[in-house]
Amino acid sequence: MTAPRVFVVDDHAMVRAGVRAELGDDVAFVGEGADVPAAVEGIRATRPDVVLLDVHMPGGGGRAVLETLRAEMPDVKWLALSVSDAAEDVIAVIRAGARGYVTKTISGPDLLDAVRRVADGDVVFSPRLAGFVLDAFAAGGPVVPEPEEEATDPGLDLLSAREREVMQLLARGYTYREIGSRLFISVKTVESHASNVLRKLQLSNRNELTRWAATNRLL
Numbered sequence: 001m002t003a004p005r006v007f008v009v010d011d012h013a014m015v016r017a018g019v020r021a022e023l024g025d026d027v028a029f030v031g032e033g034a035d036v037p038a039a040v041e042g043i044r045a046t047r048p049d050v051v052l053l054d055v056h057m058p059g060g061g062g063r064a065v066l067e068t069l070r071a072e073m074p075d076v077k078w079l080a081l082s083v084s085d086a087a088e089d090v091i092a093v094i095r096a097g098a099r100g101y102v103t104k105t106i107s108g109p110d111l112l113d114a115v116r117r118v119a120d121g122d123v124v125f126s127p128r129l130a131g132f133v134l135d136a137f138a139a140g141g142p143v144v145p146e147p148e149e150e151a152t153d154p155g156l157d158l159l160s161a162r163e164r165e166v167m168q169l170l171a172r173g174y175t176y177r178e179i180g181s182r183l184f185i186s187v188k189t190v191e192s193h194a195s196n197v198l199r200k201l202q203l204s205n206r207n208e209l210t211r212w213a214a215t216n217r218l219l
Contacts, residue, residue: 004119007048008032009039009065011057019052022108027115039065048076049119055082055089056172063096070097079118100124156216158200166193170206171213
């Protein structure tokens with residue numbers, strides 16, 4: 001059996017390293033990308049069999065990578081690998097052209113099986129996610145509305161540009177330390193921005209912020 005050629009797209013270096021360690025020599029790793037531009041460039045250069053694709057990343061996320069390259073590279077298979085098990089994320093990336101969607105709780109052997117099956121042309125989902133897709137496509141019609149150009153909540157206008165950056169990273173689950181590293185600011189400054197964001201949006205905690213950001217298509 002020829003090892004599938006795999007490209008990994010994820011903005012966390014530890015996740016990329018973990019995938020490489022789990023899959024080992026059973027696949028041929030041809031490259032990796034930490035953001036949308038690097039991923040697009042790398043996939044064009046390496047033409048892998050399968051792209052393991054994180055859904056939520058700065059700059060448009062995995063869906064932006066897929067939509068940029070799908071028509072140009074029809075032979076590449078796309079497998080979403082995400083922390084999110086939200087129905088809207090699953091359906092959106094499948095509509096964009098992914099052949100499967102698994103969560104990051106998947107075991108190494110199961111991930112290897114998913115990669116091989118997608119490379120062979122199968123469709124693969126984590127068990128509880130398959131129902132989302134079946135229900136969505138059985139119902140017909142647009143399941144996931146197109147993002148609006150602007151958020152519907154006027155509270156967004158109260159945030160500064162930096163507070164919006166912090167808000168999005170908080171909503172995606174990054175820690176204060178990770179946000180500080182990404183934005184080149186101190187943890188104390190992140191804490192200050194986070195407090196301002198919650199106060200201006202009249203939210204109590206990060207869970208409420210994540211729901212608010214999802215509702216306003218800001219993830």
